[in-house]
Amino acid sequence: MELSNKIYDIGKWLVLIFLPAFAVLISGLGDLYGWMNTSLIVTTINLVTVFLGSVLQLSSQNYHDENSSGGGGSFVKICS
Template identity: 60%
Template sequence: MKINNHFYDVSKWIVLIFLPALAVLISGLGELYGWEGTFSMVTTVNLVNVFLGSLLQISSIKYYGNEKSEGGIIIGTKYSKPR
């Protein structure tokens, strides 16, 4: 299944920016206001984030085809090797 660029960009923003910021916000507010279950909420957000990030990485690898991925960085004909 191919996804369009807009969906990929929005998904990437959610995984890289929004969900980590949400986890920090929940953690900070939970500590400040003494909420119970804060650890469980933060852990849940982080687990969902790792799952979505894995799916995005799989999608990215499929998009670039037979190129190699080293250390999470896709290399090949379209990109030069990391320095």
């Protein structure tokens, strides 16, 4: 599967900026308003973030390996 650069950039923004900030927001609001099970929700968000970050790192590594060997293009490969 290959991702366009735009999709890769969106995924990277989600993993590096949005999802960690969202987890902190949920944690803070949950404590402030006494919501139930916020730690379960925050842990789930963080696990998804780590998973997506790992997949994006693999796709980035594949992209750089292809470009260093003369191949490549405007797509990022997720699985080789």
